[in-house]
Amino acid sequence: MSNDDHASSPAGAQAPAAVRAESGDCRWRDVPLMAYKDEGSAPFRDVSRQVLFDDTRLGCELRYFEVAPGGHSTLERHEHVHAVMILRGAGRCLVGDRVYAVAERDLVAVPPLAWHQFRADAHAPLGFLCLVNQERDRPQLPAADDLAALRRVAEVAAFIRTGDDNDA
């Protein structure tokens, strides 16, 4: 949708415009397309990030991540929880020790310290909203013994992408 004049936002210039239209293709007016993480800081492939809402008065932040076809987010865990809604496309995700197929509008809850990873299907992107507390800990990457434990479940072993030679 198009709303061309955002100048009269009652909260003033520092507040976001009242309405920020989706400009198509899951991009939004006034929302920059950002790198998912610093290249080389963790294994991932073809993921972008947009911060949709980060008003401190909300207590949380709403981000939109999009994994390109064939790509994947980082396999990681942390104390903070994720609340996810798939917005676009299809794929699979690991939560804990299970792999789930997900598609548009499905909800995913990632509990504290649950290993998780999102993968887009080979021929579709996987775009999802991800809600987090504004106060949160940094993600942890799996150590060798964590990976060994994860790989005890055959489905998980075949699913995870860690950037190393043991990826199925």
Place this chain on the structure above:
Amino acid sequence: MSNDDHASSPAGAQAPAAVRAESGDCRWRDVPLMAYKDEGSAPFRDVSRQVLFDDTRLGCELRYFEVAPGGHSTLERHEHVHAVMILRGAGRCLVGDRVYAVAERDLVAVPPLAWHQFRADAHAPLGFLCLVNQERDRPQLPAADDLAALRRVAEVAAFIRTGDDNDA
């Protein structure tokens, strides 16, 4: 999407299932369809509510509201902010002293104490995600002088629905 076995959720029986599939028509597995508000407590028409995430560790709650074709939410304001994404259909919303057309995936930010109301188009529902801080004040309804002030803007006067005879 369908995931039939939610029994092994690692966080146990009291946590939501890791994945709650959309079962079609913006209804979700294990998410009850609720009344928007108590009937008679405030003016509204044909609105339903579903709470998608309310884990206290998030700091916020994510709800899904759906306004049926021709319906409207309550004209109200409060200190807490709303962060909204349109998920389905089309309509218009008042934020402050302006009316905006909105459609799927558009973002709406409602600042503190901004009067706001959502109306679905005549022939489409308007479904939207609404994010709020888990600690929040109760909505205020407009008094006569608030309505008089709102109606000084012709577009707003024509838009608002208050349940009284002055609705355009």
